Structure formats: structure tokens, C-alpha cells
Amino acid sequence: MTRILIGADVGGSKTAVGVSDGEKMLARVEGNGAAVRPGRALASASVIAEVVRHALAASGRLAGDVLYVGAAGAGREPERDELRKALRTENLAKTVVVATDIEIALVAAFDEGPGIVVSAGTGSVAVGRDRNGKRYRIGGYGWQMGDEGSGYAIGRAALGAVSRAADGRSPRTALSERILAASRSEDFDALVRWAAGASPAEVAALAPHVLDVAAHGDPLAQGIADYAARELTQLAICLLPMMEVEPPVGVAITGGLLSSDGPLRRSVLARLKEEPGLTPMETAVDAVRGAIRLAEQVAG
Numbered sequence: 001m002t003r004i005l006i007g008a009d010v011g012g013s014k015t016a017v018g019v020s021d022g023e024k025m026l027a028r029v030e031g032n033g034a035a036v037r038p039g040r041a042l043a044s045a046s047v048i049a050e051v052v053r054h055a056l057a058a059s060g061r062l063a064g065d066v067l068y069v070g071a072a073g074a075g076r077e078p079e080r081d082e083l084r085k086a087l088r089t090e091n092l093a094k095t096v097v098v099a100t101d102i103e104i105a106l107v108a109a110f111d112e113g114p115g116i117v118v119s120a121g122t123g124s125v126a127v128g129r130d131r132n133g134k135r136y137r138i139g140g141y142g143w144q145m146g147d148e149g150s151g152y153a154i155g156r157a158a159l160g161a162v163s164r165a166a167d168g169r170s171p172r173t174a175l176s177e178r179i180l181a182a183s184r185s186e187d188f189d190a191l192v193r194w195a196a197g198a199s200p201a202e203v204a205a206l207a208p209h210v211l212d213v214a215a216h217g218d219p220l221a222q223g224i225a226d227y228a229a230r231e232l233t234q235l236a237i238c239l240l241p242m243m244e245v246e247p248p249v250g251v252a253i254t255g256g257l258l259s260s261d262g263p264l265r266r267s268v269l270a271r272l273k274e275e276p277g278l279t280p281m282e283t284a285v286d287a288v289r290g291a292i293r294l295a296e297q298v299a300g
Contacts, residue, residue, distance in 0.1 A: 003299045004064040006055065006093055007291025008048055009101055010034050010071035012122025012201050013151070013256045015051045018288040019059040022296055027058035028288065033201060035122060036073030036083050044071065045086035052092050067093035068295035070104030070287060072123060075140055097298055101287060102127045102254075106135075108290025109252035109281060114245045116236050116278070117285070118268070120228075121256035122204040124150035126235035130243040138239045143200045149231035151204030151257055157224045158210045159195055159203070162188075165220075173220040174213050182209045207257060215263045229267035232258075233275075240277050247277035254285040 002021050009016045012035040019027045031051035034044040048069060056062060069087065074080045084098040102125055105117045116128040124147045125140025143152045162179050164170040166188050176188075183198075183206070185191035195203075214221035236251050243249070251272055258265045272280035 003066070003296075004059075004061055004093075005292050005295040005299060006052060006064040006067040007104070007288045007293075007295055008052060008067065008069040008071075009104060009287040009291060010036075010044070010048055010069060011101055011256055012072055012204060015048055016288050017048075017051045017055040018292055019055045019061065019064065020292045020295075022299075025289075025292075026060075027055045029055040029058060033122070034071070035201075036071050036079045038079060039082075041079065041082035041086045044073075044083055045090060048087065049090040049092060052090075056092070063091060064093040066095045066097070066295040066299045068097045068099070068104070068291045068298065070099050070101040070291050072101045072121060074098055074100050075125070075137070095298060097294070099294070100127075102140075103135075104290035104294060105252065105254045105285050105287040106290070107293055108287050109254075109285045110250060111293075114243070115250040115252065116239055116243075118232055118235050118251060118253045118258070119255035120150050120232055120253075120258050120264075122151050122201050123147040124153070124232060124235065124255070126239050128239045128243050128245075128249070130245040132244060134244065136239055136242045138242075139235050143203075149228040149235075151207035152200045153231075154210050154224055154228050154257075155203040155206035157227070158206055158221070159191075161220045161224065162191070171220065174216070174218040175210065175221050178209050178213050179206060182206055211257075211263055225264060225267065229264060229271055232264075232268050233271040236272060236278055237275060248279040249277065250281055251278050252281045252285045254287060259284055 005020045013033040034047035080098045118126045128136045183194045214225040
């Protein structure tokens with residue numbers, strides 16, 4: 001009997017969904033981000049459900065047997081339970097399972113074996129699994145307490161650089177013009193108003209612009225990018241001693257900022273290669289396939 005399996009990789013800037021019959025991928029669809037925030041599970045579930053329905057329609061199905069969701073912000077049981085309950089009311093599948101986005105990436109990268117995944121999108125976090133299957137987590141404390149090296153941290157640092165340049169407290173930077181354009185602000189005063197009301201996701205959306213300016217040689221933007229790469233590398237370095245595993249340990253990098261080839265991904269990979277206890281994986285992580293693999297285990 002064919003079972004319809006649905007895997008969802010939910011981040012702050014993008015939601016990716018795949019539908020499989022257990023042998024082949026029937027459809028893949030991407031939509032808006034829907035990272036979970038405390039007390040906002042209904043909003044996340046609504047976005048996820050919309051993307052899942054598009055994927056089901058593309059596969060010629062109305063519902064699935066198992067929906068396995070890996071969502072950013074679902075690292076704690078209250079948020080996972082809230083999102084799970086909200087998704088059950090959407091009637092997308094007979095069984096709904098909610099985990100974190102980095103957990104499905106861990107399975108996609110290493111199956112059941114040991115390894116570390118560093119993820120950087122709107123936020124940042126690292127999760128490792130040792131030879132006994134025990135998991136370890138470091139970082140991922142949200143934009144107010146952490147998320148160093150994340151899209152939000154890069155965007156926030158750029159806003160600070162622009163404000164200091166406007167005051168003459170730091171050198172002029174190409175970030176000023178680029179950030180004004182990216183935020184659709186006519187002038188610096190308009191940018192101040194925009195920043196005062198911007199969400200973490202909106203601030204994080206500035207990160208690709210910052211990295212592009214850095215790639216074109218702007219010293220302040222390069223400093224921001226270098227700091228982000230160091231912080232993301234430190235997640236893996238600091239996680240390794242916690243794990244009961246014989247080095248070297250594989251490290252996969254994923255998330256909106258690290259999934260595709262770019263200066264930040266290349267910088268993080270280069271730094272990881274310098275660490276004798278870590279072996280970075282060059283290939284991209286397909287977290288949607290990790291979610292579908294876990295959905296298959298649930299289906300039995």
C-alpha cells in the first residue's frame with residue numbers, strides 16, 4: 001500500500017515542502033517563512049498549511065498519511081506542541097509530527113550516524129549527535145539573547161554601521177546606500193523609522209545585501225561578514241567537546257544563509273577545514289528529504 005509522505009522544512013525566510021510516495025518525490029514547493037514564535041503557532045501553521053496544500057495539489061493529492069515538519073523556533077516542547085495541535089486542525093495528514101528544522105537537517109546529512117549541523121538563517125544554532133545517538137545543542141537562543149552569525153545579527157550589525165557612519169563615528173560605507181534601498185527608505189530618517197518597527201525577519205532580510213557589499217570590498221561589510229563566519233564556526237568548535245565521539249567529526253552547514261554557494265558559506269567551510277577535529281561537508285543539505293525520511297519511519 002502506497003503511503004503519501006509530506007516533509008516540511010520551515011525557516012524564518014522560507015518554507016520548503018516535499019511530497020513523496022516513499023519511492024520518489026512527487027512534488028516540491030516553496031513558500032513564505034513560518035518560523036515558530038511563542039504564542040504564534042496559529043500564524044505559523046497557516047503559512048505551513050498553505051505551502052503543504054500547494055505541494056499536495058502539485059502531486060495530485062488532497063492529503064497525506066504523515067506530515068513531518070522541521071521548524072525553526074520549535075526547539076522546546078511548548079512550541080512544538082502548540083504547532084502540532086494547530087496543524088492537526090488543518091487536516092493535511094492523518095499523522096502530524098513536529099521537530100526542529102535542524103533535526104531534519106541532521107538526518108538528511110548523516111542519516112543515523114554521528115555528526116554536527118550548523119544552521120544559519122534568520123537565527124543560528126548547532127546540533128550534534130554522538131555515536132550513541134545522544135543529541136547536543138548549542139546556540140539558538142533567539143535574536144534578543146544570541147543567534148550570533150545569523151541573518152538577524154548581520155542585518156543588525158549593518159544598521160549599526162550605517163548609523164555610526166551617519167554620525168561620523170565610523171568611516172563612510174557602501175552599506176549606507178544599499179541598506180536604504182533594501183529597506184525602501186528614502187533617507188536616513190526614514191531608515192530610523194523603518195528599523196524601529198522592523199521584525200527580526202525583516203532585519204535578517206538585509207543580510208544578503210550586506211554579504212554582497214562585503215564581496216565587493218567594503219571594509220565595514222567585510223568585518224561584519226568575517227565576524228559572522230567566526231561565530232558560526234565557533235558553534236561547531238564548542239559543540240565538539242560535549243560529544244562522545246571520536247574525531248574527526250563531519251560538519252554540515254545549512255539554513256538560508258549557508259545553503260547555497262556564497263561568500264559566507266565559503267568562509268565558514270574554510271574555517272572549519274582549519275580545525276583538526278572537524279571535517280566539513282561540501283555538499284548541500286536537503287532537509288526536506290530528511291523530513292520525508294523521518295516521515296517514512298513514522299509510517300512504518
